Amino acid sequence: MQSIPVDITRLGTMTCIVAPEVRLANRETGEVKTNREGVPVYTVGVAVRQEGRRASIIEISVNGEPVGVAEGVRVTVTGLVAFSWAMGDRHGMSFRADSITPAPPVTPPATTVPASRKGGDA
Template sequence: MQSIPVDISRLGVLRCAVAPEVKISNFETQEVKKDRDGNTVYTVAVMVRQEGRRVSVIEIAVPGEPKGVVEGAEVKVTGLEAFAWAMGERHGISFRAAAITPVHPPAAAVKGGGS
């Protein structure tokens, strides 16, 4: 399967549509998918809005848990690649990235207080 690099700069605003979920490789056994290095693979649904009101949602596989990525948050996707696939009469495009991180990290808890 040949990978096709994706130019992220042309995708516009990226937002997390569905928070990271562990990717399951076998639904019967509930086996969790791992990459070549043994990292758990997560899937993040990302909304892509280029121009105007048109929005697309793509699911992106990423190694390791994307920390701080929550639904609705603007995200940065690093190293996005697309893969064309076919299984029998079914076919499609899947996406994989090196990392997905929040554009604005969650605010740190306010310290102190007290009387």
């Protein structure tokens, strides 16, 4: 399976819509999927919205539980790669990231109040 690096600077706003869930290797036994170092793998549902376009939803796998990531939280994704896959007549894309963290808060631009509207002598 070939990995395809994703330019996250072109993805726009990213928001967690499904909180991190541990990924299962075996649903019947409840065995948790781990990476080579034994760290549990988590999956996070993320809505991606570019300016003026509708949102796409992708599930991103990440090693370890993303701290502070919950539904409705804007997130920053680093090291995002895509993988194409095919199994029989099914095919698709899967995504993996180095990390998913809460995005820093957006500070609205400062507004200036015209001198004539500021309080003062009437």
